[in-house]
Every structure is written in C-alpha cells, then in structure tokens.
Amino acid sequence: MIIINDRAVDCNAPVITWHESGLQIRPPRGAGCRREEPRKFVLHWTGGENPASTVFRTLQSRGRLGLGVDFCIDRDGTIYQFLDPAIHYGYHVGWRHNPSSIGVEIANYGFRWPVWLKWNLRKVPERARDREIYKVRFRRVRHYIANFYDVQIRAVFALMDSLTRAFPEIERKVPKDAKHAYKHYTLPRKEAVNFCGILGHYHISKRKTDPGPFLIEEVDRYINEGKNGYVY
Numbered sequence: 431m432i433i434i435n436d437r438a439v440d441c442n443a444p445v446i447t448w449h450e451s452g453l454q455i456r457p458p459r460g461a462g463c464r465r466e467e468p469r470k471f472v473l474h475w476t477g478g479e480n481p482a483s484t485v486f487r488t489l490q491s492r493g494r495l496g497l498g499v500d501f502c503i504d505r506d507g508t509i510y511q512f513l514d515p516a517i518h519y520g521y522h523v524g525w526r527h528n529p530s531s532i533g534v535e536i537a538n539y540g541f542r543w544p545v546w547l548k549w550n551l552r553k554v555p556e557r558a559r560d561r562e563i564y565k566v567r568f569r570r571v572r573h574y575i576a577n578f579y580d581v582q583i584r585a586v587f588a589l590m591d592s593l594t595r596a597f598p599e600i601e602r603k604v605p606k607d608a609k610h611a612y613k614h615y616t617l618p619r620k621e622a623v624n625f626c627g628i629l630g631h632y633h634i635s636k637r638k639t640d641p642g643p644f645l646i647e648e649v650d651r652y653i654n655e656g657k658n659g660y661v662y
C-alpha cells in the first residue's frame with residue numbers, strides 16, 4: 431500500500447511509508463505544496479548502492495533547501511515512500527518540472543565511462559558486482575550501464591500502475607517519435623514540460639544519464655505487452 435491523499439492505495443510491491451520509517455520529506459526542505467495534478471513520473475538512479483535511509487539523508491543535506499523525491503526503491507525492491515504525492519512534491523528535476531512530477535530514485539550505481547572502464551570497474555561497489563552490465567551507445571558516447579535488479583524493475587512497474595490509476599493525467603507512455611522510435615535524448619524544453627507520461631531524468635536534463643535507456647524500454651514493453659517475463 432502507498433499513501434495518496436491520506437488514503438491507502440494498492441501497490442503490488444513491498445512498501446515502507448514515512449509512518450514506518452520516519453523518513454519524511456516536507457516543505458520547505460526538499461519539497462513544495464502540490465498545486466497542480468501530477469502528469470509526469472520521472473525515473474532516476476541514485477548513483478550508488480546505499481540504502482533508502484542514506485539516500486534520504488543525502489538528498490536532504492544538499493543545498494540550502496535540500497533535495498527531495500517522492501519514492502525510493504531499494505536494492506531489494508522495497509519501495510520507500512517519503513511524502514504524499516497528492517499533497518506535496520519533491521525537488522528532484524528542477525523548478526520547471528517538479529510541481530507537475532512524481533519522482534522515484536532507484537538504488538543503482540548507474541554507469542562507468544568507457545575510457546576509464548578498466549580503472550572504473552575496480553571502483554564498482556562490491557555488492558553491485560552481480561549487476562548485469564550492458565554496453566550502449568547513448569548520446570553519441572559508448573556507455574557501460576549497470577542494469578537494475580529484477581525486483582527493482584518489478585517495483586517500478588507496480589508503482590507506475592498505482593500512480594497512473596490514481597493520477598490519470600500521467601499517461602502510460604514513454605517518449606517516442608511518430609515512427610515509434612525511442613527518443614533517448616533530452617527533449618526540447620517545452621516538449622519536456624508538457625509531456626504527460628513516464629520519463630527518465632535524461633529526457634529533462636542534458637547533464638543526466640539516469641536511469642539509462644534500458645529501463646525506459648522495459649517500461650514501454652510492460653505497458654504494451656504486459657508483464658514481460660518478470661514473474662510476480
């Protein structure tokens with residue numbers, strides 16, 4: 431169960447809310463008051479393998495007003511809910527997008543730059559060495575991206591199902607062009623602001639790579655084909 435507008439809403443994954451964890455993000459630190467209906471669900475990776483409690487503390491300590499995100503998915507697929515997205519919104523993608531977005535951070539160290547691969551692979555966190563690494567040309571550069579664990583991908587699907595039911599303005603779609611090819615790049619600002627659906631941080635910010643193209647394609651396959659081999 432996640433909490434939306436003070437009510438418990440079904441979610442097909444384990445959830446720990448701020449009531450149980452004590453990890454609550456609220457205005458003015460890392461969050462604002464929701465005044466418009468959310469229309470975007472933005473996916474991130476944390477850039478590390480730390481647990482949700484550490485992610486929470488790190489976000490809250492950034493900058494004068496801190497940062498915040500609505501949800502965080504841990505390495506074991508548990509969803510931590512930090513705020514009620516019908517009432518507040520987290521500061522995770524910049525002021526233009528935050529008020530209309532719901533954000534989720536997913537624990538994953540993310541990627542290593544190819545030129546430094548040998549040096550960097552030694553720096554892959556020890557407990558993440560079992561992550562599958564895929565090679566992809568992304569924004570004209572070859573990346574080695576660490577995949578999410580299956581339990582984390584299942585949690586993303588479950589959270590998306592709950593949120594799109596609760597907030598119908600979040601359409602079940604990812605950015606694609608007229609020929610149904612993925613737009614794996616940063617969208618023009620106006621298009622990104624007005625988009626209604628599921629996005630990666632890289633669709634919004636040129637400086638960001640998270641959550642990598644594979645998760646966006648998995649979400650799309652789940653939307654169009656159902657559970658896509660991920661056993662519940």
Ligand SMILES: [Zn+2]
Binds near residue numbers: 473475631640
């Ligand atoms: Zn991000």
